[in-house]
Amino acid sequence: MEFNVPTSYGSSPKGCPLNTPMSAPGVMARKGGEKLAMVTAYDYPTALLAAKSGMDIILVGDSLGMVVLGHDNTLSVTMDIMVHHCLAASKGAGNSLLVADLPFGSYQESTAQAVRNAARCLSQGHAQAVKLEGAAQVDAVRQMVSSGIPVQGHVGLTPQHVAAMGGFKVQGKTAQAAQRLLEDALRLQDAGCFSIVIEGVPSPVGAMITKELDIPTIGIGAGPHCDGQVLVMHDLLGLFDRFTPKFVKRYAELGSLAVEALQAYRDGVRTGQFPGPEHQFAMPEGEKEKL
Numbered sequence: 001m002e003f004n005v006p007t008s009y010g011s012s013p014k015g016c017p018l019n020t021p022m023s024a025p026g027v028m029a030r031k032g033g034e035k036l037a038m039v040t041a042y043d044y045p046t047a048l049l050a051a052k053s054g055m056d057i058i059l060v061g062d063s064l065g066m067v068v069l070g071h072d073n074t075l076s077v078t079m080d081i082m083v084h085h086c087l088a089a090s091k092g093a094g095n096s097l098l099v100a101d102l103p104f105g106s107y108q109e110s111t112a113q114a115v116r117n118a119a120r121c122l123s124q125g126h127a128q129a130v131k132l133e134g135a136a137q138v139d140a141v142r143q144m145v146s147s148g149i150p151v152q153g154h155v156g157l158t159p160q161h162v163a164a165m166g167g168f169k170v171q172g173k174t175a176q177a178a179q180r181l182l183e184d185a186l187r188l189q190d191a192g193c194f195s196i197v198i199e200g201v202p203s204p205v206g207a208m209i210t211k212e213l214d215i216p217t218i219g220i221g222a223g224p225h226c227d228g229q230v231l232v233m234h235d236l237l238g239l240f241d242r243f244t245p246k247f248v249k250r251y252a253e254l255g256s257l258a259v260e261a262l263q264a265y266r267d268g269v270r271t272g273q274f275p276g277p278e279h280q281f282a283m284p285e286g287e288k289e290k291l
C-alpha cells in the first residue's frame with residue numbers, strides 16, 4: 001500500500017524533506033534538532049493511525065504481550081508472535097520508520113542467534129530496524145550493524161529484566177547507578193546503535209545521557225530533555241486500564257468511547273432498531289411477492 005502522509009519532520013532544522021520516508025540515518029540527523037515522536041503499534045489499523053498522524057518511528061514493542069495479549073509482563077512474546085505482528089504493522093506504517101522489538105530470549109544466547117532473529121524481523125516481519133534491551137549484547141549489536149541491520153538500544157527500566165529488577169522500578173536513582181546507565185548507553189553507541197530508548201529514569205539522568213551521546217535519545221519516563229519521546233499507543237489512547245505508569249499522559253479515553261458504542265449496538269440489536277432500512281438490501285421489484 002502506498003500513501004504519503006505529512007510527516008512532522010518537514011520543518012526540521014536539519015532539513016529532512018516533507019513526505020520523505022523516515023530512516024535510521026534520518027533519525028540520527030535529528031540529534032539536537034526537532035524532537036522525534038515515536039509510538040508503539042502492533043497491527044495494520046494501529047500502524048495506519050500512527051502513520052497518518054505523522055509519527056517518525058513506529059515500534060512494534062514487546063509491550064504487545066501486555067496490552068494486546070493480556071499477559072502480566074513482556075516475557076512470553078516469541079519471535080513468531082513478533083514477526084506476525086510486525087508484518088501486519090508494516091502494511092500500515094507508511095513513511096514512519098518501523099522498528100521491531102527483539103523479544104526476551106531471542107538474542108541473549110549468542111551473536112549468531114541475535115543476528116539471525118534480527119534479520120528475520122526485517123526479512124519476514126518487514127521491519128526496518130530492531131530494538132533490544134540492555135548493553136550485555138554489544139557484540140551482537142556490532143555484528144547486526146555490520147550486517148546492515150539498524151539497531152536501537154534501550155537502557156534504564158528494561159521490562160525484559162523485570163525478574164532481576166524485582167518489578168517495574170525506576171532505575172538510575174543514584175549518581176553511581178546513573179553513571180552505569182551512561183556507560184551502557186555509550187557502549188551501545190560505540191557498537192553502532194542509531195538511537196537509544198531511555199526508560200524510567202529521573203529527568204536529570206535522561207538529560208545527562210542525552211547530553212553525553214552523539215546519537216538521539218528517545219525517552220519514556222526519562223524527562224523532557226531527551227531528543228524524542230515514545231509512548232505505548234494503548235496507554236496514550238486510554239485502551240489499557242490495568243495500570244497507568246506515572247510517565248503516561250492519556251490523550252484520549254477511547255476505551256470508554258468504544259464501550260459506549262458497543263452498548264449502543266447491543267441496545268440497537270435488542271430493541272430491533274438495528275439494522276435500520278439503510279443497512280438492508282432490497283429485492284428487485286416484484287420478487288418479494290414471489291417468496
Ligand code: KIV
Binds near residue numbers: 061064197220232
Ligand atoms: O515494548 C515497548 O513498547 C517498549 C517501549 C515502551 C519503549 O519497549
